[in-house]
Amino acid sequence: MAKYKTEPLKCWAKAKELRDKYYQDYATAHERGGIRWTGGAWSFDAIPYGLGDDVYPITGEPYAASIAFNKEFSLKCMEATEAKGWARDLCSYMRNYWGSMYLNKYNFGGPYPKPTFAFQDHICCSHAKWYQVVAEHEDIPYFNIDVSVGPYHLIKDNPQKIKYIVDQMHESIEFLEKVTGREYNDDKLIEAVKTDMRSTSTWAKICELNKNVPAPLEEKSMYSFYVFGTLSKAKKEFADFYDELYDEVKDRVDRGIAAVANERCRLMSDTQPPWGFLKVFRYLEKYGAISVGSLYTFGLVGNWEVKKDGTWGARETYMEKGIEINTRDEALTALADWTLSRPEWQHFYDPGLKTEMMLRIAKEWKLTGVMLHLNRGCEGLSTGIMENRLGLVESGIPVMTFEGNMGDEREFDLGRTMTRIDSFMETLDLEPISAD
Amino acid sequence: MAKEFWRWKEYNWHDENRDWREGKIVTSGVDVGSVSSQAVIMVDGELYAFSNMRTGSNSPDSAHNAMNWALEDTGMTLDDFNFVVGTGYGRVNVPFADKAITEIACHARGGNYMYGPTVRTILDMGGQDCKAILCDERGKVTNFLMNDKCAAGTGRGMEVFADLLGVSIEDVGDLSFDVEEEPPPVSSTCVVFAKSEAASLLREGWSQSKVLAAYCSAMAHRVFTLLERVGVQKDFAITGGIGKNSGVVKRLEQELGLTALTAKHDTQIAGALGAALFGKALVEKGKGRKK
């Protein structure tokens, strides 16, 4: 008999509808006189919202992940990119995205919708180049903000570092006005910054609920929800959706509803999963194992802070703290400070910070072990994975590594990954549940 | 037909001095790997028979062939087994197996049997992947790392190289020491790049032995780094086909500053042996076939 009660999430349909609408709204924005822009999941997406309510972004990483999920189209995209002479070891999100652009095909039907401008910031070595190529190919203007000021613990009390970014943000607003011919609205910017804070803090609260045993969410579902924070953190509908989701997940916790009925082994993963093969997460269930999150889902979207009792919890928003945001400069300063504190941003600077974070999650989320993806598709976040492994092993945490690629299925071997999971489970003394 | 230099010895063996009918528990392990397949038969936990052959294009056929060959001249049939465990890349395609267990667990268990309870690190250099396994005194895996995305440091890589140089694979090890001084390793262990590098070294006038030495030492270094990552603990042993290649083994020992334990059995049967031992343990737990 199952150990815990489980039931499907009610928010599913809404999540699907919102995601589909996002991609359709982007594609049809021009028909309504709106603006389309492209950039990354790391872009300061609150800033373009100051141009009006009819501004629609498409962010490269989740768009490319959706292509990766569509294996046939992804292969065509990869080949189109390679045919242009790009190397196969570049970021596989970027290659999927470029392929869609080169083929002039949108993953959701019709031609690739040409953006009005590209708006990005640069923390990974691929970020700036990605949209430089897009801008050149599509002949559109491009603005990039350099954010290379170091990890948050070195900048939070250093106003000069924040100012370096804020100055560029001010400049970016001039750029936006110039390339769109629209007047910029600071009230809309302030609203968008607050929405960004609300959505990222709420997402962290949702992830925090997974500290409970049994966990109310498993990672495969989390991917379907965290995505909104990568599509647009400053979009009101998404922040509202996270509020709803929080209520539903909290209710599951209160009623003891589990994501995996026989949960007995709790794991986490690190960075991007192999998007075309999310079934590996379901495969874990055969052993009563569940991945309760990852650095990627927790830290790319969620914003966290260390609480008084020393544990990790959602970072309090400026609104919760009663800090007012009244001017453009205050809004941009708040946005820079808020964004740069998100955990995933720290990982580009020092693998040690990543290890520390995993050790914290292992302890507070009561993990049995960790799965690390030796991801050949990402040059940024895969930095230092073997160092992370060592750090975890030295702290007595069982670790499994598997090789693959988040966006290029040619570099993923499902059978061998399952074998590794089987072996890992054997080392944890876990037999498939049915054989018990 | 052109000579196939990569061909290693395929053979079977059984203990002619023993009557398996006197035993209580008869188990088998079948390891269907990507390059080679082995079937091992154990009687009361002692090695009784085995076969070692190349894997064909179809896993169930390979399993049947290996098993039939191990059974040859023993008077035993599939019905005489109390338990059969499938392992290796094709483990779920062993039609007559009662259970599938991963090759990592089986190599650790088999290594424990072959080398004794002091072995703590097992390097399995298989046909198409390479695994560094840490285990305890019972042969239970405590940690492992694998390289599975490339043929460097694997049996298949060595086969390709033997063919390229026209040297029988079984002579590669000895020949690689037939050099006046150790050459620098080839810069890449990637089979494709190493092949073209070897071709240019031969053109430059390097002897076959010198090129082999350079390749063996590159391969040894490659697996050394894998071992370093998992953290080698004494005692150390090598399983898999490359375990029989002294050119790689000795150079690896030198880098590690450790001597690998030697086994009286063929290093290629470790996985199947471990599988058969798991079978015996399961029979003892009452999970054997009803006869």
Ligand code: SF4
């Ligand atoms: S962090 Fe990874 S996925 Fe993101 S742009 Fe850089 S290489 Fe690509």
